[in-house]
Amino acid sequence: MLNKNVSIKVPDTLRKVRNLIPIFSAKGGVGKSEIALNLALSLVNKKKKVGLADVDIYGPSQTTMMGAISEEIEVSNKLLNPVTKNGIKLMSMGLINDERKPIIWRGPMVSGAVVQLLTQTDWKELDYLIIDTPPGTGDVQLTLLQRIPITSSIIVTTPQKVAISDTKKGIAMINKLGVPILGLIENMSWYQPDNSNTRYYPFGKDGGVELANEYSLDLLSQIPLYENDDLSFIS
DSSP states (O other), X not given: OOSSSOOOOXXXXXXXXXXXEEEEOSSTTSSHHHHHXXXXXXXXHTTOOEEEEEOOSSSOOHHHHTTOTTOOOEEEXXXXXXXXXXXXXXXXXXXXXXXXSOOOOOHHHHXXXXXXXXXXXXXXXXXXXXXXXXXXXXXXXXXXHHHSOOOOEEEEEOSSHHHHHHHHHHHHHHHXXXXXXXXXXXXXXXXXXXXOOOOBOTTOSSHHHHHHHHTTOOEEEEEEEOTTOXXXXXX
């Protein structure tokens, strides 16, 4: 049992999903969604069957990054059919709600929508389901940790002190609920101009390294800033 406090029943739609990996960040703006997508793409390149669930209800971004804004969701046997882009099965509130219309829901409705997106989507057989979560340590994160059969989690931070401080709270929450942490990724670690050997550290140096050491976590990667750091190559 992954959760120390709650026995989690595996929904039928997730029974053929071998690994459920949420990507958490306690602070917004750390590049979590890009990392989630790049992880999914790298797994596809390794011939794995991959799904990507964007459960940021208020601010979904995967539909934009994957060029799926114009895609329409189909329903079969009362289940949502994910959209397939670049070999990834995608489900997101961005595929359901008009991007121009805000979602004005209270916490319980948002948590319920997250569970529905994950459990009422016909994922079929997957090697990995990557879950792009909203930032923070609130209702949605607690719902995921308590109600979804997570295999292991990945935490994303940037090196600056304010992000590290919030990330400590996120690690404490995940540890308290007994969910394994695969490791930590430090994003925006440095900037190195083209044709230069000099690295600049606009957000501080090695904050993620020190955090990983403090909590005995594996540091999975340090990712630098790039001058044109977008995903416009995805179509």
